[in-house]
Amino acid sequence: MTHFDDLSLITTTRNDAAMSAEMLRSFESNVGTVEKILIVDDGSSRPCPLPPVSSGVRLIRNELPHGFCQASDMALRRVQMPFAFLVDADVIFEPGDFAGGYAEFKRGNWAWVSLSQTNFQGVPQRGYEQPLIPPLVFGLGHEALMLWEKFRRTPAARGGERIAEVEAAPSSCTFVNLEAFRAVGGFDRWYWQSQSDVDLCLRLRAAGYRVGVDLGYRVKHKGAGRESGSAPRVLDHYRSRLHLYEQFYRGSRFYLRPLLFVRHLFELAWFATVALFKNEPKLQTRLEMVKGVLKGYR
Secondary structure: OEEEEEEEEEEEEOOOHHHHHHHHHHHHHHOEEEEEEEEEEEOOOOOOOOOOOOOOEEEEEEOOOOOHHHHHHHHHHOOOOOEEEEEOOOEEOOOOOHHHHHHHHHHOOEEEEEEEEEOOOOOEEOOOEOOOOOHHHHHHOHHHHHHHHHHOOOOOOOOOOOEEEOOEOOOOEEEEEHHHHHHOOOOOOOOOOOOHHHHHHHHHHHOOOEEEEEEEEEEEEOOOOOOOOOHHHHHHHHHHHHHHHHHHOHHHHHOHHHHHHHHHHHHHHHHHHHHOOOOOOHHHHHHHHHHHHHHOOO
16 A cells, blocks of 8 residues: 655545545545545534544544635645645545656646546546636626537646646645645635635646646546535625636626626526426525625625
């Protein structure tokens, strides 16, 4: 079994201790052990038990949930190793050349490198953005996003390398250079969960670091490509993406909120019509979006 003596594995959990333990079991069975596993129990209704693993484990409990962004930031700042591996609880590791990607990550000026992913049905997922979706495309909605996807190409690594550079990579299964992480101030704790990784990637790239995706090793991720109908998740996504654009694309402050308002009005009218004939759970969410968009979905 390979032991990574300069790497700490970081994961957060909230009411999914069994899933988290299965993720760690698959890592040690198919990849190896790390110097330290740091688990943040972010307000679970019952305290998370220590998982049965071979690596050293430290468990931190938040009595009240802080959200993925704050919980992960807190954990990463406590790591003493030069590198960390940030992993979601719903990831499963399989046999493959994990070590080769980690070695390449350490050789280059990489600050943030995500592993390739499939969902649990084996369908490859592109959680990364290369290039980043423009504010106008986001504002126009689903059809514009589908058209945009048709013109996006899979990033290619440089000759002899397996890590391809991208503009933003997800935090679900990611190598982190902690010197770079600290240099840019870590996660922006304004975010709860959605878009906190994209924000960090943009700041890392602006500071001269590289962000990428490892094309040579793939994990299964239950949440990969999943669209949740949960109103709080949808609202968090829109709130956070709007904030992101207004921070990094200053011109979007003049048109994005009005554009989204008009779009949500049309969506509300459509779902209200559908609700005349059957139950439409998205109707209430769209009503909240219309009411909140001009205030930043707050």
